[in-house]
Amino acid sequence: MPLVRNPVLPGFHPDPSIIRVGDVYYLATSTFQWFPGVLIYQSKDLANWELAARPLDRKSLLDMRGHPDGAGIWAPCLSHDGERFWLVYTDVRRKEGSFKDTLNYIITAPCITGPWSESSYINASGFDPSLFHDDDGRKWFINMLWDHRRRKNPFAGIVVQELDPATCKLIGPKKNVFHGTEIGYTEGPHLYKRNGWYYLLTAEGGTQYYHTCTLARSRRLWGPYEVHPDTYILTSKDDPLAALQRAGHGDIVDTPDGKTYVAHLMSRPIIQRRRCVLGRETSLQGAYWGEDDWLYIKGAPVPALSVELPGQRDDSAYWAKRVYKFGTGLELHSDFQWLRTPEPERIFSINVNDGLKLIGREAIGSWYEQALVARRQTHFSYNAETVLSFSPTDEREFAGLTAYYSRFNFFYLAVTGTDHGQRELRIMSSQASFPNGNLDDPPVALPVPVPKEGKVRLALEIRLDKLQFSYALGSEESLEKIGPVLDASILSDECGGPGSFTGAFVGMACSDLNGTEKSAIFDYFTYEPVHYKYDRY
Template sequence: MPRVLNPILPGFNADPSIIRLGDDYYIATSTFEWYPGVQIHHSKDLANWELVIRPLSRKSQLDMRGNPDSCGVWAPCLTHDGEKFWLVYTDVKRKDGSFKDTHNYIVYAPKIEGPWSDPIYINSSGFDPSLFHDEDGKKWFINMLQDHRRRPRSFAGIRLQEWDPKQEKLVGPMKTIFHGTELDLVEGPHLYKRNGYYYLLTAEGGTAYEHACTLARSRDILGPYELHPQKYIVTSKDHPLAPLQRAGHGDIVDTPDGKTYVVHLAGRPTTQFRRCVLGRETAIQEAYWDKDDWLYVKNGPVPSLYVDLPASRDDTAYWSEQRYTFNTSDGLHKDFQWLRTPEPERIFNLADGKLELIGREAIGSWFEQALVARRQTHFSYDAETVVDFSPIDERQFAGLTAYYCRYNFFYLTVTAHADGQRELLIMSSEASWPEGRLTFPIISQAIPNEGKVKLAMTIRGKKLQFFYALEGEEQKEIGKVFDASLLCDECGGHQAHGSFTGAFVGMACSDIDGQEKRAKFDYFTYKPVKDESDRYEV
């Protein structure tokens, strides 16, 4: 079988939930505050994946305006009961402090492409819910349970209750079926049934460097559940030099020919600070059921960088330059997302072959900002765009940004001085790490008041450099070399146990005068670069 390099879904694709339907595999991953919600990829061979839909795409399903960074859609679970697809998800409205507002919903669809239903509210007692379809026709809702009295962590075990699809509500008694191990922070439950056993796969240890997949089983769905002989079937917690770190939160899938695989999240840290700029990605491991009816990961529990899969991976598209144009008939390319709002017409439109951003709140707003971006999926890349923008003062600005969250971004803007003279200005949150004060160094360059401006950026590992060019002129550097490694979970305002996304690159526009000043972008390019210093991609 071909050896394939992990991860199979690179760049911010966390909390994978996988199913197989005939010869088709589907993986759903978290999207947090990025809209539309939930990424669902499709594959025929487990090696080559294509994004097919983000199903939470209208206001009735998801409205995240006001959600803090790294809140929003957590850990979706995708299942199929033989008749339709079911998707369970959490919309997290707050995560800091003892109380967490975690609203759990179910949507369903006859096909993966939809149409997806309006959401059915389930509860708010915890997060990371899943839906298990038992052989007798019963459906069980499983999620972690929160207890705000517990200190310092509110994780109180895995709760199970029957869900009635006809009444569209939970019925019968609630039962806490698993309290986890001493690793603590038990979450991300998935149930399976095999050879008379119910198997419970959970995530433990938080989502940073102590993360793990824990397996337990019982003859009765209500328990008691006994632990796997190894406790943790996937983890890097005791192996700090393993190439895949932060391994945990997994799901299990069988192939038509009887092989078993575990998908799980993982991070690939760089720099001496172990920073994961690509966020938590989806990796896959070959597994097998042994004579004791326990599942073991091949060469595990430490995840392997390479895995044997049914097919080799075609990386042509992954390493190709992507040039995005903005034709109205094509719509916005599926690589792009925006932040929080279910009303994208308020922040952008496509007209005359341009992407027009409508100036809203300042970059970093948790409510309504005009920012359209794509994931950073390579450790080194070039990005470029051309903007037509005529600001009248310093409260109107638009341009090119490398963005993680409100606390961590780099932003080359076209703006104006208080006297109306147009200028380039770099906003960097570099100086605010780790306190999050958002103090910007002033790096400005006066430019003519008329004409388009090319804005560009190069990232080579941890080094970020901005460039600009006026019409008819050569490209020039602007500003210093910035530390791009700050665009990571470990520096995301709440650090590794509270920041869960990944770096993006894209275009933004703000008008805090409230006049809705428009910025027009001609195109956007993203060009991957193979950096010889990178131990993962060369």
């Protein structure tokens, strides 16, 4: 079989849930505070994936305005019972402190593109839920249990309870069937049945550098569950030099001819500070069932950078330049997402005669409503560019190009105004980018005056951990650098503060703090991958 290089889904694609229906594989990943919620990809060969659905796409299913960074949609589980697709997911509304508000829901659909049903609320006792369809027709809801009384380790085990498919309500007794291993932080459960055994695959060790996939099994659904003889079937925690780090949170899938694979999240750190700007990505590993009826990863528990898959991937598409010309259609390309709001008409529109119009709302760091449209960073090094028309009246109106991780971690080259109504370019940034982390420090760069009218071309280039902004006043003019080289490595999970789980994005934004809905028009957006040293794809 062809040898394919991991990850199969580069950039921010964590918590994979994978299934096969007939000869088609489906893979769902978390989206956290980015809207629409949940990305579902499909493939016929495990090597080439295309986006098939973004099911949480309306207000009745998801409204994340006010959700903190790192909250929102965690760890969806996609399954199929022979008739319908079932999607189980958590909407995290509060994640810091002793309590967590982790609301679990289920939706269903006759096919992957929908229509998806309205949601059924299940519980809020923990997160990372999954659904197991037993061979007797019964359905079982599984999720980790959060115990706020346990101050050192509130991860209190894996709970199983029956689900009534007619009412989508939990029925009957519930039982904590697995308390995890000594590494703790037991979450991300998936349940399977094979040769009379119930297998429970969990994620442990936290989703940083001690992450694992832990397997246990029992002859009875209710347990007791014995742990795999190797405990962790997949982990990078003992190999700091492995190319794929932070490996864990997996799911198992079989091919039609009986081969077995494990989809799992992982990260690829850059520089010696081991920062993961691409966030948590999705890879595949070959696996096999031993004579002892235990699952083993081929080669070793440490995930391999390359894997044999049924299909061959043409990596030229990965390295191709993306040019998004706004106005050629009325739909925003599915590469783009926005933050939190289920009412995109309040933050952007596309007009055939104009382009992409961003309607100025709150500041770029808001947890409520901001006009920010962006796509994932999927390469360690790339160039991005856009052209905008924007006529600010003062410093409270700004629009431009942003490299964005969260409200605490972003860089933003914006066209804005002055007290006298003139236009200028200013590099805006999160507090983390100031030399000593103090708001009293000097600005990142002095503002650059620009003419009061006319389009402005904005660009950035990222080379691993270095970011450089540039600009031009005409489409034919050469780009001119603005500001110093900035530390792009802060756009990473490691720098996002507690509960940072996403990845870097790049895109366009517009704010109007005067409340007049001042709009910016963007003609196009380009994303150009760049081959650069140390690129591990």
